[in-house]
Amino acid sequence: QSTVKSIFGDQSKDKSTLGQGIAELTPHHDVGTYFKSLNRFETRSPLRECQWEFILDSTGKIVYEKAYDKNGKLVWGLVYSPPLEGQSARQAHYVGPDGFPRPQLNSTAEFAEFTYSPQGDESEVRYLDRESQPQLGLGKVFGKRLTFDARGLVTESTFLDSQGQPMNNEVGVATTRYSYNEFGNIIEEAYFDVAGKPTLSSKEGFHKSTTQYDERGNPTEETYFDAAGKPTLHKEGIHKLTLQYDAHGNLTEVAVFDTAGKPTLNKHGYHKITTQYDVSGNITEEAVFDVAGKPILNNNGFH
Structure with missing residues (x-):
């Protein structure tokens, strides 16, 4: 077995800090789980996960993923089924801080099934019950299909129905497209419907958001636009926020x-x-x- 660790931290010009240009661990990010979505501005809790540990088998496949908060306490774990020779799909389920299986809120699915691309990226995620039958998961959809760039960053995410076809999620979005800066931070996020046309998220009220960052990688400004590319208001009643x-x-x-x-x-x-x-x-x-x-x-x- 081997272990790989990943953290979210402020970008720093001092490359001696933590050896990788990271000054401080930070919970300010938009990474959720396969059953729970988080917006980078929804929480400032120091108890939120911001560092991950990946346990690998002898072939380099992940067998256990652990998420920790800023203080190094376990928030959740994700246990993967053993990979089967000749198959590109695997299943996984969540455990809580005590190490025991924990159901995810607002989802009838208990397992996530992953299909991998030849490059090893998770090209498709499906939500299943214990009988391996399709179930509604995050966003009231049955899964999602992902497209990646050369850096391994997601450039497009499309939601799937029980038959694996594109569908709108609970807020009317079928596909989300992303653009990034040189550090891999999302600078643009745009929504499209099942027909591929620009659409508004019924939850957030906009079609596209753009984000700016400081030199440490913290988001400093976010703005919102409608399907025609004109400034519009978020459901919070704002067009722009600064941080x-x-x-x-x-x-x-x-x-x-x-x-x-x-x-x-x-x-x-x-x-x-x-x-x-x-x-x-x-x-x-x-x-x-x-x-x-x-x-x-x-x-x-x-x-």
């Missing part, structure tokens, strides 16, 4: 703007939120402000 971080990569400020680039209020009733942390990265204080930078009460009555 700032402290020296440890903790998110310290998020501000939102309208399609004219002017400060605006989101659906929660504030323009900007600031966050403070203790030395361990735990949130100690949050405060919200109006478009003039003055303290304001959010929709829950808190400043």
Whole structure:
């Protein structure tokens, strides 16, 4: 057996840090699991996974994947079935921090089945029950088909029905296409329907998002556009959000703007939120402000 480790960290010009130009582990990413999708801006919890350990067999195939939080505690594990000679598909199931099987929320599927390309990329994922019958999984679809670039980055993801044909997911999207910068960070994400035409996500309200990053790889700006490529509003009531971080990569400020680039209020009733942390990265204080930078009460009555 052998072990490979992967982490999410801030990009740093100091190449001596952790030996790979990584300054701090960070939970700020959009990586979920096969049964749970996460948006990079949905959580700032230090308990979120940000480092992975892959246990390989003697042939280099993954047999166990472990995800840890910033403090090195196990969040979940993924156990793979043994690869069978002559077959390109494998199944896997999740376990919790205690190592026992754990069902995934909002899914009737218990297993994920992977088909691999000749390059070893996961070209197709299907959701199954214990009888190996198709089941609805993430996004209320039965699986997805993936296309990769030369770097191994996903450039297109298409959702599949029980027969393996393209279908719209629960928010009306069949295919998502991605573009990346030189560091492999997503700079553009666009949605298309089952006919291949630009479409809006009914959950988010836009067709395309673009993202900018700082030199450490932290997202600093995200903007939203409609199917015609014109500035539009996210369901949160914003066209653009900007993000700032402290020296440890903790998110310290998020501000939102309208399609004219002017400060605006989101659906929660504030323009900007600031966050403070203790030395361990735990949130100690949050405060919200109006478009003039003055303290304001959010929709829950808190400043």
